[in-house]
Amino acid sequence: ALEHGEQTDLGDIVLPAFGTIVGTVVDEDGEPVAGARVRAAPVPDIVMQSGILDLREGTVVAGGEEDDRKMAFDIPRRAFQIYERLPIPTTTTAADGSFRLEGIAPGVISGGADKLKHVAATFGSVELEAGEEEDVGELELLFGRTVTGQVTDGGGNPVAGVEVAAGALNPLF
16 A cells, blocks of 8 residues: 555566567668668557558548549548557667667567658568567668649649649558
8 A cells, every 4th residue: 555655665576578679771772771760569460561650740541432532631640649659669770771679579570660751661470589689681661752743623724722642552441
């Protein structure tokens, strides 16, 4: 029982052993990527393959049947503030693209690396034991692509001030 204003000795609190992953992040030219974010957790591969690492503030999600009008909505900024606070082990790469991510709960883990102006790279189904260090090798971040065009109205006249969003289709949505 705790008493107000009195210090209570809880004794030793032993934290469980965790695992570590190491690797390197490179771009599609094979050059190291400094400052890339690397995350990993005991979640199924499908979570990382869903494109979750490519969701960033300003992302627009679109859906609808192929022949119908698409619906699009911005993900609220607050969602990204919450996402950044999730207790997921995270680190960033060094100048040579290398990383060491400690504090990962044992189990089958998946994760990936991401950085603005790149397409995220993922890894998965890594069996990580407590106290073990696992090398996930090279993770390749692809360069984003540039899209150009002109927005016109139904009569073919240019329309100014329109916000345009473009991206890859995700088969899970």
